[in-house]
Amino acid sequence: MENGTSSTGDAQLDQSIRQWLQYDKNPKTKSMVQDMVKEGNMEALKKCFSSRMEFGTAGLRAAMGPGISCMNDLTIIQTTQGFCCYLEQSIGNLKERGVVIGYDARAHPPSGGSSKRFASLAAAVFISRGVPVHLFSDITPTPFVPFTVSHLGLCAGIMVTASHNPKQDNGYKVYWENGAQIVTPHDKGISKAIVENLEPWPESWNTEEALKSTLLKEPYQDINTEYFKAIQKHCHHREINKKSEVKIVHTSVHGVGHTFVQSAFKAFDLRPPYAVEEQKDPDPEFPTVKYPNPEEGEGVLTLSFALAEKEGASVVLANDPDADRLAIAEKQESGRWRVFSGNELGALLGWWLFRCWREQNSDAAAVKNLYMLSSTVSSKILRAIALKEGFHFEETLTGFKWMGNRARDLLDQDKTVLFAFEEAIGYMCSPSVLDKDGVSAAAIAGEMISFLATKKISLSQQLTTIYEEYGYHISKNSYFICHDQEVIRSLFERLRNYGGTKDSYPTECGRFAIDAVRDLTTGYDSNQPDKKAVLPTSSSSQMITFTFSNGGVATMRTSGTEPKIKYYTELCAPPGNSDVPHLKKELDDLVDAIIENFFEPDKNKLQPKPQ
Numbered sequence: 001m002e003n004g005t006s007s008t009g010d011a012q013l014d015q016s017i018r019q020w021l022q023y024d025k026n027p028k029t030k031s032m033v034q035d036m037v038k039e040g041n042m043e044a045l046k047k048c049f050s051s052r053m054e055f056g057t058a059g060l061r062a063a064m065g066p067g068i069s070c071m072n073d074l075t076i077i078q079t080t081q082g083f084c085c086y087l088e089q090s091i092g093n094l095k096e097r098g099v100v101i102g103y104d105a106r107a108h109p110p111s112g113g114s115s116k117r118f119a120s121l122a123a124a125v126f127i128s129r130g131v132p133v134h135l136f137s138d139i140t141p142t143p144f145v146p147f148t149v150s151h152l153g154l155c156a157g158i159m160v161t162a163s164h165n166p167k168q169d170n171g172y173k174v175y176w177e178n179g180a181q182i183v184t185p186h187d188k189g190i191s192k193a194i195v196e197n198l199e200p201w202p203e204s205w206n207t208e209e210a211l212k213s214t215l216l217k218e219p220y221q222d223i224n225t226e227y228f229k230a231i232q233k234h235c236h237h238r239e240i241n242k243k244s245e246v247k248i249v250h251t252s253v254h255g256v257g258h259t260f261v262q263s264a265f266k267a268f269d270l271r272p273p274y275a276v277e278e279q280k281d282p283d284p285e286f287p288t289v290k291y292p293n294p295e296e297g298e299g300v301l302t303l304s305f306a307l308a309e310k311e312g313a314s315v316v317l318a319n320d321p322d323a324d325r326l327a328i329a330e331k332q333e334s335g336r337w338r339v340f341s342g343n344e345l346g347a348l349l350g351w352w353l354f355r356c357w358r359e360q361n362s363d364a365a366a367v368k369n370l371y372m373l374s375s376t377v378s379s380k381i382l383r384a385i386a387l388k389e390g391f392h393f394e395e396t397l398t399g400f401k402w403m404g405n406r407a408r409d410l411l412d413q414d415k416t417v418l419f420a421f422e423e424a425i426g427y428m429c430s431p432s433v434l435d436k437d438g439v440s441a442a443a444i445a446g447e448m449i450s451f452l453a454t455k456k457i458s459l460s461q462q463l464t465t466i467y468e469e470y471g472y473h474i475s476k477n478s479y480f481i482c483h484d485q486e487v488i489r490s491l492f493e494r495l496r497n498y499g500g501t502k503d504s505y506p507t508e509c510g511r512f513a514i515d516a517v518r519d520l521t522t523g524y525d526s527n528q529p530d531k532k533a534v535l536p537t538s539s540s541s542q543m544i545t546f547t548f549s550n551g552g553v554a555t556m557r558t559s560g561t562e563p564k565i566k567y568y569t570e571l572c573a574p575p576g577n578s579d580v581p582h583l584k585k586e587l588d589d590l591v592d593a594i595i596e597n598f599f600e601p602d603k604n605k606l607q608p609k610p611q
Helices: 013-024 026-039 042-049 073-090 116-128 143-151 186-195 209-211 219-235 238-242 257-267 298-309 342-360 366-368 381-389 400-413 438-454 459-470 485-495 579-601
Strands: 062-063 099-103 133-135 154-159 169-175 248-251 317-321 326-331 338-340 370-375 392-396 416-423 424-426 475-482 513-520 543-548 552-558 564-572
Touching: 013 042, 013 062, 026 042, 042 424, 062 438, 073 116, 073 154, 073 169, 073 392, 099 116, 099 143, 099 209, 116 133, 116 154, 116 209, 116 416, 143 154, 143 169, 143 219, 143 298, 169 552, 219 317, 248 257, 248 298, 248 438, 257 438, 257 552, 257 564, 298 317, 298 326, 298 338, 317 438, 326 342, 326 438, 326 459, 342 370, 342 381, 342 416, 342 424, 342 438, 342 459, 342 475, 370 381, 370 400, 392 400, 400 424, 438 459, 475 579, 485 543, 485 552, 485 579, 513 579, 552 579, 564 579
Parallel strands: 099 133, 099 154, 248 317, 370 392, 370 416
Antiparallel strands: 062 169, 154 169, 317 326, 326 338, 416 424, 475 564, 513 543, 543 552, 552 564
């Protein structure tokens, strides 16, 4: 091997390492690889070089470090070269319209990698091919990238972020010209183009020249102004906001959100939220939290609760580090804090946006043009509201890429898409961003809280009112950890061939009768006349939904990014059934039966979610 290194004894591995040392110009990652080879550290070399990061519809997400399985200068260049070539083949006027690139504040000093560095390398690749690049000069929330694609009519967008992943990770998220995340077959086409363009082009490393190019444009000021102008369309109670005495605490969990949420509150004339001092500035080390994920609930919010107690605030808002998600907690009369689930916030925001829309639209027929969307594993509460109020509700597959693309289709047909959400605290409250957006959601939630306060109503009370009117929707979601793909496969195959009968699904689970089964791995749906599922199917991931005769719905699915088998369960009661303790017990019993009969955790050696 080159550079005085010896062979590992594995021809394919040797070739990958040789190619890497030939192409990599980052001295830190290059010397890390040279050291591994010198030390004969086969375990580390295999980890870094045995398989290339897979480019999927969510783009890339992996640890920063050397090698083809990690996020680093060279893999960013290779990925962007592939993406650029694919765009050249797909879009005729790429060189007239250009692309946008944004980034968060993540950094990994040992390998010299950072979101800003990766973004400037991606810009250099496009500029070397004569493509105009709108490169943000500073960190931005993820929603600014799809907003810019739509607002400026660009061909594509790239956001360098790993969202709420652990600090060592980074990611590369891609948006298409329609302003939504890419869906198949674009991921396959980009993936193929990456492998065909592994050798860095002469100018790909030259970020200094690229940053001086006339093709480089700086969108920060313009987009900052235009975004906050666009979200003001969703501000309906400015006079109430101006007078509101409500105190709200906000944390950006060491991410990018602080400045932007302050600006969003200002755009709505809301009193500025109190910022959690220890967490308001971006810090790639995330020093005050174990995981920078507000979905983890109270642990991430400890400092927020302490500030709220000190300032006498009743509500806490929290963004994840790239500010595309939003968590909310409220102090209860008992003094304890209630962290709302994503499904509960979906109910509150859906109710609020419809209420505001109805105030503005007196024409009774307009409701027929109105749509709300949610993912198939999220609460069915929007379906219940839609049935009663007369608007349309649609379900999509899991993930905002599906909701964003469906919203685009509906908008192109002159429909109004008012709201979309997923249970993983993701909300799209404005069609100017066809993805989840925690910044606009924070301001809209701020206005809703201020409005309710004028009527002396808390969020918890309003949520109860929604459930009383449209029917209680009680959900319980969790997961098991399983690192063995064969165990996962056989667990799902057992459900498809239940009781040893081929292609036969269970008809009951413990004492609970099953009315319908939908399998989005095979494309089977017992509810459809032709038994074929309406939603797209994917044989590469496992996903089965059971509908029970007691109003329960349960979905079991594998995670695309983690070694988990997730379950999502909900009991949908008709309006009038308000015996909440009974409904909760019924759901608990159903979940216990599913775990015992379908997961079989002891037999399959599944680890429960850590408490």
